[in-house]
Amino acid sequence: MAEEHASPNYWMIWLYLFILTVVEIAVIFMPMARILIVVSLIALALAKATLVATYFMHLRFEPRTLALIAATPLFLGALLVFILLPDHSAVPHKTTGVAQPAAVEKR
Amino acid sequence: MSQVASMHSTVESTESPLTPESWGKLGMWIFLVGDAMGFGTLLAGYGAMRYGSADWPNPYQYLGINLTAFMTFLLICSSVTMVKGLEAIKNRDRGMAKMYLLLTAIGGAWFLGCQAYEWTKLVHEGLKVWGNPWGASLFGTTFFIITGFHGLHVTGGVIYLFVMLFLVSNPATVLGPGWAYNVVEISGLYWHFVDLVWIMVFTFVYLL
Numbered sequence: 001m002a003e004e005h006a007s008p009n010y011w012m013i014w015l016y017l018f019i020l021t022v023v024e025i026a027v028i029f030m031p032m033a034r035i036l037i038v039v040s041l042i043a044l045a046l047a048k049a050t051l052v053a054t055y056f057m058h059l060r061f062e063p064r065t066l067a068l069i070a071a072t073p074l075f076l077g078a079l080l081v082f083i084l085l086p087d088h089s090a091v092p093h094k095t096t097g098v099a100q101p102a103a104v105e106k107r
Numbered sequence: 108m109s110q111v112a113s114m115h116s117t118v119e120s121t122e123s124p125l126t127p128e129s130w131g132k133l134g135m136w137i138f139l140v141g142d143a144m145g146f147g148t149l150l151a152g153y154g155a156m157r158y159g160s161a162d163w164p165n166p167y168q169y170l171g172i173n174l175t176a177f178m179t180f181l182l183i184c185s186s187v188t189m190v191k192g193l194e195a196i197k198n199r200d201r202g203m204a205k206m207y208l209l210l211t212a213i214g215g216a217w218f219l220g221c222q223a224y225e226w227t228k229l230v231h232e233g234l235k236v237w238g239n240p241w242g243a244s245l246f247g248t249t250f251f252i253i254t255g256f257h258g259l260h261v262t263g264g265v266i267y268l269f270v271m272l273f274l275v276s277n278p279a280t281v282l283g284p285g286w287a288y289n290v291v292e293i294s295g296l297y298w299h300f301v302d303l304v305w306i307m308v309f310t311f312v313y314l315l
Contacts, residue, residue, distance in 0.1 A: 014187045045310035056299040077147030088159035
């Protein structure tokens, strides 16, 4: 191997991932504003993904450039979301609320 | 032609940039970045369709997250056994390496079993690719396409892992830091990526 590094404590990473998953499931049942739930879930998912990429995929021990390359899809994906969103802000039902009764009745 | 090739070999470095261990590792990283873009597009498309829909069903109410939470747990565990197996190869411990790789493959196969059960159950409850009893028909379409695309990756990963298991089981394969370590490390990158994508799918398709 090119470089020797002390291998991280993988069981600790496992424990972090496990705890974060439990927190994620707890979050969806919390009486919070929808936007808060969405933001916390995305933040938790990103934290988990970062743990996997950093330690399991050894990005921590690779050149910084490789980590930057690995992060590009995340950046482009986020960009894509913002490109797609404006298309839907003009959809009539979002403003008139016509579909609301149907959603309630289905309950 | 051969003249050109020999000229190049003297001028160019034969070592892969970024991943001095092997070209294969760089190749896998590039493949994974492209694959991640594929999943990113699927998830962004999912977000757009959901945002543009008035009667999108509440996912965790209909999909059930107990089983999928367990599936998340399975993939996290199989990621740990993967790195442990790699560590065993580095330490030239063939027995442990075989055991950990087998456990990783079993974790993946178990995940697929759970997914087959989940799909069957949901189809019986009325979730179809073209519609469902609870609201927007795209709910079913996006669900099956995204989880199906991920499931195919897991299937490929399990086959890949069994190949690695055969490689490591072969007494002729020299363990320790070297070729075998590098080859299994590359398969590990793919496997962890499948885990990473599931983390995203679990959050966006099941929890949000």
